[in-house]
Amino acid sequence: MSEESNSSTPPMGPTGPSAAEAREQMLDIYPKKTLRKRSKQILVNETPSTPAEIGANSRTVPGIITQRGCSYAGCKGVVIGPIYDVLHITHGPIGCGWYSWLSRRNMNKIRKEGETNYLQYSMSTDMQEDHIVFGGEKQLEQAIQEAYDEFKPKAISVYATCPVGLIGDDIHSVCRKMKEKLGINVFGFSCEGYKGVSQSAGHHIANNGVFKHMIGLDDTPVDFKYKINILGEYNIGGDAWEIDRIFALCGIKIIGTLSGGVSYDDITNCHMADLNVVMCHRSINYMAEMMETKFGIPWFKVNFIGIEGTKKSLRKIAQYFGDKALIDKVEEVIAKEMSEVRPVLEDVTTRTQGKTAALFVGGSRAHHYQDLFNDMGMQVIAAGYEFAHRDDYEGRDVLPSIKVDADSRNIEELKIEADPERYNASHAERKKSLEEAGFTFEDYEGMMRQMAKDTLVIDDISHHELEKLIELYKPNVIGSGVKDKYVIEKMGVPCKQLHSYDYGGPYAGFKGAINFYKEIDRMTSSKVWQLTRAPWHEAGDAPATETAEVPVGA
Ligand code: CFM
Numbered sequence: 001m002s003e004e005s006n007s008s009t010p011p012m013g014p015t016g017p018s019a020a021e022a023r024e025q026m027l028d029i030y031p032k033k034t035l036r037k038r039s040k041q042i043l044v045n046e047t048p049s050t051p052a053e054i055g056a057n058s059r060t061v062p063g064i065i066t067q068r069g070c071s072y073a074g075c076k077g078v079v080i081g082p083i084y085d086v087l088h089i090t091h092g093p094i095g096c097g098w099y100s101w102l103s104r105r106n107m108n109k110i111r112k113e114g115e116t117n118y119l120q121y122s123m124s125t126d127m128q129e130d131h132i133v134f135g136g137e138k139q140l141e142q143a144i145q146e147a148y149d150e151f152k153p154k155a156i157s158v159y160a161t162c163p164v165g166l167i168g169d170d171i172h173s174v175c176r177k178m179k180e181k182l183g184i185n186v187f188g189f190s191c192e193g194y195k196g197v198s199q200s201a202g203h204h205i206a207n208n209g210v211f212k213h214m215i216g217l218d219d220t221p222v223d224f225k226y227k228i229n230i231l232g233e234y235n236i237g238g239d240a241w242e243i244d245r246i247f248a249l250c251g252i253k254i255i256g257t258l259s260g261g262v263s264y265d266d267i268t269n270c271h272m273a274d275l276n277v278v279m280c281h282r283s284i285n286y287m288a289e290m291m292e293t294k295f296g297i298p299w300f301k302v303n304f305i306g307i308e309g310t311k312k313s314l315r316k317i318a319q320y321f322g323d324k325a326l327i328d329k330v331e332e333v334i335a336k337e338m339s340e341v342r343p344v345l346e347d348v349t350t351r352t353q354g355k356t357a358a359l360f361v362g363g364s365r366a367h368h369y370q371d372l373f374n375d376m377g378m379q380v381i382a383a384g385y386e387f388a389h390r391d392d393y394e395g396r397d398v399l400p401s402i403k404v405d406a407d408s409r410n411i412e413e414l415k416i417e418a419d420p421e422r423y424n425a426s427h428a429e430r431k432k433s434l435e436e437a438g439f440t441f442e443d444y445e446g447m448m449r450q451m452a453k454d455t456l457v458i459d460d461i462s463h464h465e466l467e468k469l470i471e472l473y474k475p476n477v478i479g480s481g482v483k484d485k486y487v488i489e490k491m492g493v494p495c496k497q498l499h500s501y502d503y504g505g506p507y508a509g510f511k512g513a514i515n516f517y518k519e520i521d522r523m524t525s526s527k528v529w530q531l532t533r534a535p536w537h538e539a540g541d542a543p544a545t546e547t548a549e550v551p552v553g554a
Contacts, residue, residue, distance in 0.1 A: 017472060018454070019045075019454050020044050022456060022469065022473070023043075023044055026038075026042060026465045026468045034064070038061070040053075040054065041054065041058075041458065042456070042465070044456060044457075045452070045454060046453065046454065047453075048448055048449055048451055048453055049449060051394040051446065052448075053390065053394065054448075054457060056385070056390050057197060057200060058407075059407065060197070060198075060460055064462045065462055065463035066386075067360065067460070067480070068198045068386050068460060069387075070193035070194070070202070071192060071195040071202035072096055072100070072159060072161055072162075072191045072202060073193070073199045074203045074205075074283070075206040075209075076090065076100055076159040076189070076191060077103075077104055077199070078206070078234065079206035079259060080189070080206050080210065081104065081106070081119075081259075082104075082108065082261070083157075083262055083264060084110075084117040084119050084261070084262070085154060085263050085264050086118070086153065086154070086156070086157050086264050087118050087121075087123065087147050087151055087153040088157050088159065089124065089125065089147060089156060089158050090123065091124075091127070091158055091159060091160055091169065091171055091188075092124065092125065092160070093127045094126045096159075096161040097124030097126075098122060100122075102119065102120070102122075104500070105236050105500045105501070105503075106236055106259075106261075107235050107241075107261065108235070108261050109261070111261075112263075116153070118151065118153065123147055124143075125139045127139065132163055135167060135169060136164065137169050144158070144174070144178045144182075144186060145182075155187075156184065156185070157188070157209075158174070158175055158188040159188070159189050160189065160191060160192050161192060162193045162194050164192060165190065166192075171190065172187075172188050174188070175187050175188040185213060185214070185217075185264075187209060187212075195410055195411065196407050196408070196411060198386065200283075200387040201407070201408075201410070201411050203284070205412075207284060207286035207287045207290070208286070208412055210258070210259075210267065211286075211287060211290050211291075211416075214267045215268070215271055215287075215290075215291065216268070216295070216419070217268035217269075218269040220269055221272060222255055222269065222273075225251075225321075226251065226252045226253060226323075227255055227272065227273045227274050227275075228247075228253070228254055228273050228274065228275045229254065229256045229257070229270045229273045229275075229276045229297075230243060230257045230279060231277065231280075231284045231287055231288055232279040232280030232281065232282075232284035232364070233257050233258070233260050233279040233280070234280075235257065235261040236499070237501040237503075237505020237506050238506040239260070239508035239509075242304075242508050242510075242512045243257070243508055243509055244261075245509070245511075246333065246337070246509050246510065249333045250318070250329055251326065251329055252317065255269060255272060256270030258284060271294075271297070271422070274321075275317070275320055275321075275427075276288050276298070276299040277300060277317060278302065279304065279368075280363065280364040281301055281364060281391075282362070282364050282385075282388050282389070282392050285444075289442075290416045292442075293416040293417065294416050294417070294419050295419060295422055295427075296423045296424040296425060296427045296428045297424070298431040298441050299441065299442060300440060300442065302316065303371065304508045304509050305365075305369055305508055305512075306368070306369075306371025306374070307341055307513050308374075308375065309368070309371045310508075311334050314333070315331075319434075320430075320434065322434075338510070340510065340511075340514065344514045345375060345513075345517055348517045349376055349377050352524060355377075355378045355476040355524050356379050357373045357379070357477050357478065357479065358380065358383065358469060358473075358475045358478045359382075359383040359479040359480070360383065360458070360478070361386065361479055361480060361498045361499065362385060362387065362388075363385050363386065363388040364385075364392065365498045366383045366447065366479070366498075367385075367392070367446070367450065370450060370451065372507070372513060372516050372520075375513065376521075378520075380452075380455065381456065381473060382455060382456035382457070382473075382475075383447065383451060383455070384457055384458035384460070384461050385447070385460075390402050391444065391446060393448050393457065394446045394448055395448075396442065396443065396444045396446070456469070463484070463487070467491070470488065470493055471491075476493075477493065477495070477496055477520060477523055478493055478495050479495075479498040480496075480497065481497055481500075482499070485497055490532070492529050492532040494529055496523060
């Protein structure tokens, strides 16, 4: 059997049903109420340029195996957890602190003398039964004091877990008291796991807290011609470092990357930037908007995953500043970097062209990674987010029509006003004149516009639907997470973890693209997948592509 045997299956061609039929088969087993709900969350992308309305950001049906996480995960684990010199204390039973300890793979290194990296520690109040019965505020106060005595950090951040919300511990008054007593910044997050319908609620809570307690505390001017922040980049597998490398070559200063590889000082000073660019729209659009309202810093969406996205984003940033020298420099950097990318891409494409992929990840990567697969001539036949909102699927123009339900109403919307002294009117003027010239800000087109016609879009995919998808199409690779990785691989399909990168990466920027192309080429060209047999197949019952026709050792 040749290496290409697995790649010749057209995505939704003669060997697989149409997307509409596949959808029917996925929905087939559900009882009436579940069927109604899931029908809205599984769509055939019939009109990519005017995407249909998708059901998103709603509660998962109990009993369905979902990939989602909780609000605490979104707040502590995702948005704030990566800040390396803030001391993070989980107020709750030990499990929440333990399972969110370095499990996300956001990487950090100390960059300045005197800085500390606390992320190797997992700090928790380790609540026991008597704290649940009699209250845990004293325990929290003690934990903050102990952590301070031991480490003397610049700031301490406290995260509430489910039981803390249930028993009503007032973490915020404890934080205020300790802030005054210790003379350092101490603040808390009411990010109890049950808030909202997924980790997305935790992102919003985190954005609010970072904005209230950190942004704008240090007005020291940053003496650099082009200064930006990158919002929604978390340095998984070192992505932010590759982005830093490219910006350093272009001569653009990144004050803060929120929040991958970032320090407390970077965040308190990042309102001095001239521009915010947003990588992960889902997790941080709130921050971009609040910073614009208060400080006048404009924002637009970028994507450094995939070479086309990287080039486009760099060019747009150069155009924003509008300086010929910078525009030329960016072109020079792109040309040089592409001379390294091109030969690798040409080589891998000879093997990856025409292969298929399906992506089910978080709230932005299922979209961003489509660019990398497209670079390699691969087709994404199905994709979906775990917890994104309609705007991440359909584009931000649907924002006014999104209904706010009880779960979303739970999350505080901060009322922000322009800062009387620090609002930078010249940024706003620049934005206005660029807009008049056709430049777009506050833009996100969403995933569905970029996907091919008649592909499947599946929100909060269930275990059953994923199995059905594999059974019907057997994609050459699936991008997903550790919760379903081994289920997918038992079915004979390689799975690339797009959360943790399976210990690989970086995959952002130019060098990252090279890493990704090689990795996907290796995974989809390997013969080992043809030797695996799905566990539910009885002997002699497996389809031809799954039988052990390949001699062992081939
Ligand atoms: Fe944004 Fe993320 Fe993602 Fe996300 Fe995440 Fe992540 Fe993700 Mo895992 S912030 S939405 S909550 S890009 S941890 S770095 S990979 S699910 S697609």
